[in-house]
Amino acid sequence: MGDTSTSATMISKLDIGDPLYLHPSDSSTLTIVSIKLKGTENYPVWSNAMRLALEAKNKYGFIDGKCKKPKDDQVLANQWERCNSVVITWLLNSISEELFLGQVFSKLASEVWTDLRESFDKVDGSVTDNHVEAV
Numbered sequence: 001m002g003d004t005s006t007s008a009t010m011i012s013k014l015d016i017g018d019p020l021y022l023h024p025s026d027s028s029t030l031t032i033v034s035i036k037l038k039g040t041e042n043y044p045v046w047s048n049a050m051r052l053a054l055e056a057k058n059k060y061g062f063i064d065g066k067c068k069k070p071k072d073d074q075v076l077a078n079q080w081e082r083c084n085s086v087v088i089t090w091l092l093n094s095i096s097e098e099l100f101l102g103q104v105f106s107k108l109a110s111e112v113w114t115d116l117r118e119s120f121d122k123v124d125g126s127v128t129d130n131h132v133e134a135v
Helices: 002-012 040-056 074-092 097-103 109-120 123-134
Strands: none
Touching (some): 002 074, 074 097, 074 109, 097 109
């Protein structure tokens, strides 16, 4: 039992600047950007809006892979799982229903982000193709 109270105290002492901190308003039903990703046509705007929103909530590390799951602390590992799940739901809440079906079984926010980028970020290819045609 002492373990549980120590764990609860540890989580409650997380600083607001810690990526593992969850504010009471950070629920899985939250929509953190006002546009839904539809595909290639709005990916650049959506991804930038999502990146800004995640940075504002100090959760961008969950999609760029910098916030890693702690291996030596089960309490913080569980908190990391909670945060990762919240970030996944924020991503899922911001994509069209068609895209949602392909992502809903994902386990890592970083995998959802990478998959969406690889599927819809066609800017580099388009710029290169346009540049070649213009020459």
